[in-house]
Amino acid sequence: MTSLAARLKGRSELGIAALLAAVGAVVLWDASRLHVTYSQADAVGPKTMPYIAAALLLVCAVLLAVDVLRGGRGEAEEGEDVDLTHPSDWRTVLPLVGAFALNIVLIDVAGWVISGALMFFASVWALGSRRYVRDALISVALSLATFYGFYSGLGIKLPAGLLEGVL
CATH class of the missing domain: 1.10.287 (Helix Hairpins)
Structure with missing residues (x-):
């Protein structure tokens, strides 16, 4: 060396x-x-x-x-719950990446409310939730809340897509 x-x-x-x-x-x-x-x-x-x-x-x-x-080193956070000896959980990571990629592809065509709801639902599914009806309702509510939060609260227009004129 x-x-x-x-x-x-x-x-x-x-x-x-x-x-x-x-x-x-x-x-x-x-x-x-x-x-x-x-x-x-x-x-x-x-x-x-x-x-x-x-x-x-x-x-x-x-x-x-x-x-x-001069020899200073960052200290590991003691409260961290990550075991670095275990490999990555690709069965969780890949569906999450897919959910975000799907959102990127659909946001202009389908609009934020639809693509966001799909992204939120796919994310909770990838993280292990299996309460489909509850997760779908929360995903739609969260997507609508963020759409109107950005539109009304911040004045930022997210794409409405297929729901143009409805929202």
């Missing part, structure tokens, strides 16, 4: 530091491209918060990298 590879062994947190630095750089670059009109009356302006966020991300990246290189 080379000396650099030996020094970096067991320091995977440096990857998180690199990710923080990359995100900070992207936010900084994007903030520099914001177009601000001269007629703006606010002294702070719309570029201030992105610059602050970018600076904080870059400072956190540097501090984390320095800490890791």
Whole structure:
């Protein structure tokens, strides 16, 4: 092993530091491209918060990298119930991935209420629930609640799809 590879062994947190630095750089670059009109009356302006966020991300990246290189290590959460010796449960993971993929395919055609209800139902089925009627009713209610929550509460229009004019 080379000396650099030996020094970096067991320091995977440096990857998180690199990710923080990359995100900070992207936010900084994007903030520099914001177009601000001269007629703006606010002294702070719309570029201030992105610059602050970018600076904080870059400072956190540097501090984390320095800490890791000095020997600091992240501690495992003691309350975590994950046994890392067991393999992944692909019989659960694959149906969940399929539920999200189905939602992506159907959301524009069928609309959020239908695709969301199918996604919620498929997710609880994949996680082991076998109370089909109750799960279907809760899935439809949750899908409708999120549709109207986004539409009425946030002003974000989710696709209505097949239920256009009904909702």
